Amino acid sequence: MIENLVLKNISKHISLNENETSYFLSILEEKKYAKKNIILQEGEICRTINFVQSGTLRAFYRDPEGKESTIMFAISDWWITDMSCFINQQPAMLNIETIEDSLILHLKKEDLDELYTKIPKFERFFRIIMQNAYIREQIRVIQNLSLSAEQRYYIFLEKYPQVAKQVRQKQIASYLGITPEFLSMIRANKNK
Template structure:
């Protein structure tokens, strides 16, 4: 399996030489996961950060009452993993599970520093990616506080139309912080307005 999709993605931000691409290929792992398989489990230390080549994953937290709270979906050319656990090497707060059969490129915690040493510009690349993820996370928090459930749904539907088509509605509802029944009601209202 090729890491070309990852190289294409990286080259949108920085330029790797052929030698650097070879080094990168030697330090990452390409792995296929089946639908339903976990990439990271809550409570385990996250040893990998993942680039999605194919498929779809969800990142979620299960509270003490057993309620699932979806915080993120990842599709092709997106990243997934419990970043906090990966950086600090402490138990993960989140699960990452495949919603579809997926192909991921894994960056292992014990090789990431070696990669930064051998290809210093990768450190800049990951800084840019993490900054963008942090900014997106902050904007999502503001939307959750300031928008109605209907407006949050409309934002999700417009921003990520390809994701909504690929995931069950109860997961969309969990991501929006509402029940699936309330999401059905919102969708019915929108259909009547159209």
């Protein structure tokens, strides 16, 4: 069933009774997206946090010259949004696109705020999710400052093998902050 994955995700950190489960599921909006569909465009108000039921997404920043830098990926069973802009209801700094056909469960900011009031344990759930995301990003920044591109690539493969199988090498290179050509050289050296 569609809701089983999101409920399993939530059950990692909190337990819900039947009424809480019903209410939570009632405020989610399910939507199917085709491959290469933009679900959040830079400049739009970021109104939702999104659970990936199936498919793969990436969030990226586009600089004034049009160069894209991948900030994060999201595969099935992951949450994704432009967090700063979502929390503050400001225009998005990031674009979020589907890499493949995807089924997304959207949770609107006003519904999340009401959820915190009606079922306070969701504050715990989303606090844990946000803390984990912050930790991941802090480690990533430190690795970008202290490790070679080759070391970062191997860490990426080890930590996110399922992502590496689902996204293009160009997108991985963008995430690592290197050119696709340099990533090809790293991969060629690995296979020697």
